[in-house]
Amino acid sequence: MAENEGDHEADLDAFLDKFRGPERYERAFSPETWEQEFEKIPMFMKKAPSEIDPEQNPDLACLQSIIFDEEQTLEEQAKTYKNEGNDYFKEKDYKKAVISYTEGLNKKCSDQELNVVLHTNRAAAQFYLGNYRSALSDVIAARKLKSNHLKAVVRGALCHLELQHFSEAMMWCEEGLRIDPKEKKLLETRAKADRLKRTKERDLRKARLQEKKEQAQKDSLFKAIEDRNIKLSPVSSKDGNVISASLAEMSLDGFNSESAIGAKVCLDENGSLSWPVLFLYPEHGQSDLISAFHEESRFIEHLMVMFEELPPWDTERKYYPSQLELYYEDEEREEIYQICTQSTLLQALQHQRYFVKAGTPIFFILVKLAPFSKNYFGGKKVHWLK
Amino acid sequence: MDEQQAQELLAFLHPETRLDLKGHATQYVMGLTGGPEGRQLLATRPDFVEALLALTGDASGAVAKDAYRAVINLASEPGAHQALKKGLPTLLQRVLDPGYPLADQACAVLSNLSREEASCRDLLVALQQEAGGLAAVVDAFCTEGFNAKASLHYLGPLLSNLSQLPQARGFLLDRSRCVVQRLLPYTQSSGSSLRRGGVVGTLRNCCFDYGHHKWLLSDQVDLLPFLLLPLAGPEEFPEDEMERLPLDLQYLPPEKQREPDPDIRKMLLETVLLLTATKPGRQLVRERGAYFILRELHKWEADPGVLAACEKLILVLIGEEPGPGMENLLEVEVPAEVEEQLQRLDREEEERQQAASGSDDRQAV
Numbered sequence: 001m002a003e004n005e006g007d008h009e010a011d012l013d014a015f016l017d018k019f020r021g022p023e024r025y026e027r028a029f030s031p032e033t034w035e036q037e038f039e040k041i042p043m044f045m046k047k048a049p050s051e052i053d054p055e056q057n058p059d060l061a062c063l064q065s066i067i068f069d070e071e072q073t074l075e076e077q078a079k080t081y082k083n084e085g086n087d088y089f090k091e092k093d094y095k096k097a098v099i100s101y102t103e104g105l106n107k108k109c110s111d112q113e114l115n116v117v118l119h120t121n122r123a124a125a126q127f128y129l130g131n132y133r134s135a136l137s138d139v140i141a142a143r144k145l146k147s148n149h150l151k152a153v154v155r156g157a158l159c160h161l162e163l164q165h166f167s168e169a170m171m172w173c174e175e176g177l178r179i180d181p182k183e184k185k186l187l188e189t190r191a192k193a194d195r196l197k198r199t200k201e202r203d204l205r206k207a208r209l210q211e212k213k214e215q216a217q218k219d220s221l222f223k224a225i226e227d228r229n230i231k232l233s234p235v236s237s238k239d240g241n242v243i244s245a246s247l248a249e250m251s252l253d254g255f256n257s258e259s260a261i262g263a264k265v266c267l268d269e270n271g272s273l274s275w276p277v278l279f280l281y282p283e284h285g286q287s288d289l290i291s292a293f294h295e296e297s298r299f300i301e302h303l304m305v306m307f308e309e310l311p312p313w314d315t316e317r318k319y320y321p322s323q324l325e326l327y328y329e330d331e332e333r334e335e336i337y338q339i340c341t342q343s344t345l346l347q348a349l350q351h352q353r354y355f356v357k358a359g360t361p362i363f364f365i366l367v368k369l370a371p372f373s374k375n376y377f378g379g380k381k382v383h384w385l386k
Numbered sequence: 387m388d389e390q391q392a393q394e395l396l397a398f399l400h401p402e403t404r405l406d407l408k409g410h411a412t413q414y415v416m417g418l419t420g421g422p423e424g425r426q427l428l429a430t431r432p433d434f435v436e437a438l439l440a441l442t443g444d445a446s447g448a449v450a451k452d453a454y455r456a457v458i459n460l461a462s463e464p465g466a467h468q469a470l471k472k473g474l475p476t477l478l479q480r481v482l483d484p485g486y487p488l489a490d491q492a493c494a495v496l497s498n499l500s501r502e503e504a505s506c507r508d509l510l511v512a513l514q515q516e517a518g519g520l521a522a523v524v525d526a527f528c529t530e531g532f533n534a535k536a537s538l539h540y541l542g543p544l545l546s547n548l549s550q551l552p553q554a555r556g557f558l559l560d561r562s563r564c565v566v567q568r569l570l571p572y573t574q575s576s577g578s579s580l581r582r583g584g585v586v587g588t589l590r591n592c593c594f595d596y597g598h599h600k601w602l603l604s605d606q607v608d609l610l611p612f613l614l615l616p617l618a619g620p621e622e623f624p625e626d627e628m629e630r631l632p633l634d635l636q637y638l639p640p641e642k643q644r645e646p647d648p649d650i651r652k653m654l655l656e657t658v659l660l661l662t663a664t665k666p667g668r669q670l671v672r673e674r675g676a677y678f679i680l681r682e683l684h685k686w687e688a689d690p691g692v693l694a695a696c697e698k699l700i701l702v703l704i705g706e707e708p709g710p711g712m713e714n715l716l717e718v719e720v721p722a723e724v725e726e727q728l729q730r731l732d733r734e735e736e737e738r739q740q741a742a743s744g745s746d747d748r749q750a751v
Binding site for chain 2: 173177
């Protein structure tokens with residue numbers, strides 16, 4: 001292209017200007033946008049627009065109206081949509097293929113063979129889109145029109161396989177094999193469905209057996225608790241209603257699933273229980289959790305270990321094992337019971353007014369003769385050790 | 387019954403006869419077929435057999451049923467088979483007609499007829515010519531509720547008998563089709579021992595030809611688990627043993643029961659034994675943990691015949707591999723005197739068993 005370098009070239013420019021700007025012939029490409037304009041001509045389109053707007057693409061809209069001529073019979077129109085769908089299908093544009101086949105079916109033409117093909121092809125497009133249920137209903141519609149349509153049967157079997165309906169997949173394969181006993185895809189699909197079905201059945205058996213075992217374990221655990229005459233406290237549900245005592249056992253599970261600690265009462269092979277036990281130190285707002293407190297262990301044994309060294313929060317240096325007193329609260333009656341630190345956990349839990357709440361026995365610990373204790377008990381009745 | 391009486395009776399055995407007379411006459415003949423002499427007598431009278439066959443299609447259900455009973459009885463008499471042959475096409479079509487109400491009776495006739503090799507061959511020919519071939523029989527067998535009014539359990543023994551013919555086995559074992567695979571689940575179907583026994587018998591017949599073993603044991607058919615599953619009980623296996631078992635035998639529930647019929651258990655064991663005839667077969671059966679199932683079966687089994695079959699199989703599995711040239715147990719040439727001795731031992735064992743368990747009235751299929 002010429003460049004304007006100086007005045008002496010002005011004449012030439014004027015001459016050339018005639019070929020630009022307003023004097024161009026009508027409907028000529030503009031030099032700036034000729035590529036875009038070029039592509040708007042149907043013959044040179046590299047890609048057809050997804051929606052044809054008569055304003056923007058008058059040529060295309062015109063052509064389309066020739067293809068989908070309203071004066072054509074319904075059969076011809078449906079067939080055109082089928083061909084369009086097939087073209088999209090070949091380009092792997094399954095969404096558009098589905099739209100075209102749907103248009104074709106909407107014509108409700110009387111050519112059943114064509115409707116069968118439309119249903120079967122739409123099923124295939126839906127299948128590739130992963131819409132196995134839609135694909136299946138198309139396949140079923142196709143078979144209603146033509147029950148021995150092998151392609152539809154194969155597609156149906158594949159849909160069931162993808163949907164993990166293995167028995168149905170096998171049934172469809174067998175129906176198809178009745179039409180063509182040596183159809184490779186059907187033989188292959190049947191074998192695959194069979195294998196998957198048997199694997200799934202095995203997994204189900206395994207899960208069921210596992211469940212049974214867990215239930216048996218739970219049962220023996222509750223029996224052990226019951227045999228010891230340990231009482232589980234009824235738990236309050238979220239809406240504040242008290243759940244019946246028979247549901248109290250649920251609280252053991254409830255604790256397990258809700259607690260981050262994950263400790264849970266368990267029964268060992270010797271038939272002994274170990275409990276998660278929570279110690280509270282109300283004077284300092286502290287606590288300790290013993291995740292597995294054997295029921296035959298004595299409190300003092302644990303206290304000896306825990307307070308072998310004074311904890312950092314004990315600034316007054318008074319939490320010596322020998323100075324510690326053990327209590328629990330009967331929440332229902334709002335009474336306090338003292339327990340001897342020499343007793344075992346089992347003895348404490350068997351106390352007539354002890355209720356295990358949320359699967360975790362709780363005790364609190366105070367220091368002998370501490371002024372805090374008196375305030376802490378407030379007006380509550382305390383059953384002291386005799 | 388002299389000739390004149392016979393002719394008079396025969397005249398009543400006709401669809402056009404008055405219903406009450408026809409009914410009485412049919413009942414009378416049916417009674418005759420209840421005993422061996424009556425059967426032998428009627429077997430020599432093709433005219434009677436033909437008349438009875440015609441009456442199986444009688445408009446009166448009661449007459450048709452009696453006629454069927456007579457024909458079923460006659461079909462157990464090889465002498466009558468030639469005369470019954472004419473009825474084959476009709477009977478086959480009726481068995482394979484989903485709407486035919488007396489299909490079970492027709493099926494029982496065919497099952498009895500097929501016990502004998504010659505009639506079995508005739509039956510197969512008629513089946514191929516007139517009724518859609520063996521494929522139709524397998525299809526009817528495997529389609530649940532094929533006939534709402536008939537169970538078609540007798541298709542089991544019929545299939546088993548047919549599978550004695552190489553031509554039928556050729557179809558059942560056609561690798562470009564899916565036939566034997568469809569039968570497999572029926573080794574464990576809870577419903578009918580006729581069905582289970584029929585399928586197991588069919589599978590055993592299919593295993594006589596070791597050329598098919600590799601395919602039958604491959605993933606394409608996966609025969610072994612279907613033979614072992616009915617032999618497995620509710621016992622739990624340790625993890626290492628469980629892992630070796632085929633999928634279908636893993637984690638069986640505590641309510642799992644073994645095949646209740648000792649004859650079927652024995653056939654199952656014999657079928658597995660056949661599969662161990664070749665070296666690769668033995669290896670595969672060993673790898674899949676068959677021994678664990680047999681070990682538990684052996685602890686539980688009370689039937690001496692089944693126990694013997696179980697022990698025989700265990701010996702093959704835990705025994706040393708035979709020397710070169712002897713690997714294929716179905717092809718080993720047994721010296722005449724050894725064979726004779728083995729047969730004598732087998733006979734003695736059988737006699738011992740019969741003495742132990744009373745006479746075995748089950749007819750071999």
